[in-house]
Structures are given as C-alpha cells and as structure tokens.
Amino acid sequence: MSKPVVVVPGLQRRDGLEALSQFATIKQWKEASPMPRDLLKEWLKDADALWPVNKIQVDKDLLKDAKNIKVVAQSSVGYDNINVDDLTELGIPFGNTPDVLTETVAELAFTLVVCASRRIVENAAFVTSGAWGKNKQPIKGFDLSRRTIGIVGLGKIGLSISRRARAFGMTVLYHNRHQRSDDSLYMTTYVSMDELLAKSDVVLVMAPLTEETYHLFDETAFKKMKKTALFVNVGRGKIVDTDALAKALETGEIDYAALDVTDPEPLPGNHPLLQTGKCLVVPHIGSYTDRTRHDMVMLTVENIRNGLNKHPLTTCVNEEVNYKA
Numbered sequence: 001m002s003k004p005v006v007v008v009p010g011l012q013r014r015d016g017l018e019a020l021s022q023f024a025t026i027k028q029w030k031e032a033s034p035m036p037r038d039l040l041k042e043w044l045k046d047a048d049a050l051w052p053v054n055k056i057q058v059d060k061d062l063l064k065d066a067k068n069i070k071v072v073a074q075s076s077v078g079y080d081n082i083n084v085d086d087l088t089e090l091g092i093p094f095g096n097t098p099d100v101l102t103e104t105v106a107e108l109a110f111t112l113v114v115c116a117s118r119r120i121v122e123n124a125a126f127v128t129s130g131a132w133g134k135n136k137q138p139i140k141g142f143d144l145s146r147r148t149i150g151i152v153g154l155g156k157i158g159l160s161i162s163r164r165a166r167a168f169g170m171t172v173l174y175h176n177r178h179q180r181s182d183d184s185l186y187m188t189t190y191v192s193m194d195e196l197l198a199k200s201d202v203v204l205v206m207a208p209l210t211e212e213t214y215h216l217f218d219e220t221a222f223k224k225m226k227k228t229a230l231f232v233n234v235g236r237g238k239i240v241d242t243d244a245l246a247k248a249l250e251t252g253e254i255d256y257a258a259l260d261v262t263d264p265e266p267l268p269g270n271h272p273l274l275q276t277g278k279c280l281v282v283p284h285i286g287s288y289t290d291r292t293r294h295d296m297v298m299l300t301v302e303n304i305r306n307g308l309n310k311h312p313l314t315t316c317v318n319e320e321v322n323y324k325a
C-alpha cells in the first residue's frame with residue numbers, strides 16, 4: 001500500500017523529516033526561496049497532510065482543491081498564519097505545539113529583561129572596544145528587584161515568565177481579555193491595560209497576534225508608559241507599531257526596548273529601530289534550542305500521524321473537528 005503524502009513547503013529539521021518518512025511520503029520544497037503559492041496549491045491537490053513552514057498563509061483559498069487533506073500541523077505555539085475558522089469549516093483539524101516550548105520561551109523572555117536592564121550587550125561591547133580603563137564610564141543599569149513587571153498576555157508562557165520575575169523580587173501585574181481565576185496562587189494582579197502601562201517598570205508582551213492585539217502598542221500606548229520603562233516583546237511583531245516604538249525610543253517616551261519578534265521579520269540591519277541605540281533585538285529565537293525544536297517537530301509528526309490515521313491530534317487548536325478516539 002502506498003504511503004500518504006505530506007507536503008512540507010520549505011526547509012525543516014532532519015530528525016522530524018526522518019520520523020515522518022517512516023509512515024509518509026514527503027513532498028518537500030527544498031529551495032531557499034519561498035515556495036510559489038500556485039505550485040503549493042498544485043502539490044496539495046494530491047496530498048493527505050500539510051506541515052506549514054515559513055509562516056505560509058493557510059486558508060480556504062490555499063486548500064480549495066486539496067480534497068484529501070486530513071490534517072494540518074505546524075511546529076509553533078503561535079498560529080497567526082493559519083485561518084483556523086477556514087480549517088474548521090473544511091473539517092480539517094489543525095495541530096500546533098504548545099507546552100513543549102513554554103519554559104524555553106520564558107527563559108529567553110527573561111534573558112531579554114535581564115540583559116536589557118543591565119545593558120549587557122552594550123557593556124560587553126564597551127570592553128571589546130577597549131574603552132574599559134580609558135577614563136570612560138560603562139553603561140549604568142537599573143534594578144529589577146522591588147520593581148514592577150506588567151505582562152500583557154498571561155497564558156502558560158506568561159505565567160512561567162512571572163515565576164522568574166518573582167524570583168528576582170518583582171511585583172507582577174498582568175492584563176488579559178479576562179481575569180484569571182488563580183491570581184492568589186501565582187501572586188499576580190489583574191489590572192486594566194491603562195493601569196498596567198502607567199505602573200510597570202517593565203512592560204512585557206506575550207500575547208498572540210489577533211485582530212484585537214494588532215498594533216495594540218501604538219503612539220498612545222507608549223505615551224502612557226513611564227519614561228524609564230523597558231518594553232519587551234516576545235509575542236508577535238505586529239502587536240507593535242514599529243514606527244511608533246522607534247519614535248518613543250528616540251523622543252525618550254520610554255527608555256529601552258528588547259525584542260525577540262519584530263515587524264518586519266527579518267529586521268534589516270539598518271532599520272531605524274536599531275539606529276536609536278536603545279534597542280536590543282534578537283532574531284525570533286524564543287524556542288530556538290536543540291532540545292525544544294526537537295520536541296516541537298516530534299509533536300508535529302505525532303499530530304500528522306494521528307491525523308492521517310483519523311485519530312485525535314494530541315494538541316489540536318480546533319477541537320470541534322478533531323478526530324474522535
């Protein structure tokens with residue numbers, strides 16, 4: 001019996017592809033350039049599953065002639081490139097990779113907070129440039145203890161970040177669409193967005209990108225923050241109006257920014273944000289460790305195998321169309 005066909009429209013980790021090849025025929029786009037959408041539509045006509053990579057947009061239009069697709073599964077917790085409503089309408093379960101990356105992303109998020117608060121990158125450059133010992137001053141940091149962090153988007157990863165913040169002696173405020181029921185357990189305090197912006201020394205974004213969060217951080221939001229505030233984004237780049245952020249840094253509305261995600265991505269090396277000299281940017285590496293990326297692709301392969309066998313996906317976003325046990 002021939003194996004089901006899984007389309008992988010870009011480069012992917014070898015361990016994941018090897019595991020997938022045990023039970024599927026992989027049709028993979030191996031060029032460095034993005035796969036042309038029309039060609040992907042053509043490939044999907046005969047495919048049984050899709051493993052999206054490179055944030056390709058997955059929607060009804062992409063899948064309109066893909067009559068055999070039984071599952072779409074991707075290796076990330078965020079899925080703003082996937083039109084889940086469309087997939088649900090088509091009866092196709094979609095799997096993402098929550099949980100396996102929670103601690104890893106929280107570690108990166110808090111690394112950004114710590115590095116930014118003590119200007120680690122600039123101070124390291126101070127030494128390598130030979131400035132140390134030449135009558136010049138290193139760059140002064142600010143304390144995290146007895147300060148307040150405001151987390152916008154307190155889900156699993158946000159909570160994990162809050163644990164790290166508390167270990168550093170910080171008070172944790174948060175804002176979500178709805179207040180959580182476990183504030184006393186986690187020692188977190190729910191506040192309005194305005195209160196969070198006004199009171200936080202560190203404002204950290206860990207929210208998903210939705211219509212509601214698109215450009216949530218605009219000129220008005222930055223104006224509501226303390227002039228000494230550190231702004232950290234580990235959610236999605238488009239939650240922030242990048243021009244407004246660059247302006248807020250330039251004009252001193254806020255003090256500094258540390259970003260794992262940007263708009264655009266990749267961020268060009270000569271981008272105005274970097275010209276401000278008040279911004280630490282890393283290239284969307286929240287989950288980028290070998291162990292976690294391994295776990296993410298293995299969970300994706302598990303979701304694909306389950307979907308192909310019409311078994312419930314282990315981590316399904318649209319449970320209403322997940323296969324039943």
Ligand code: DGY
Binds near residue numbers: 288
């Ligand atoms: C995700 O998986 O959505 C995150 O962006 C990982 O860094």
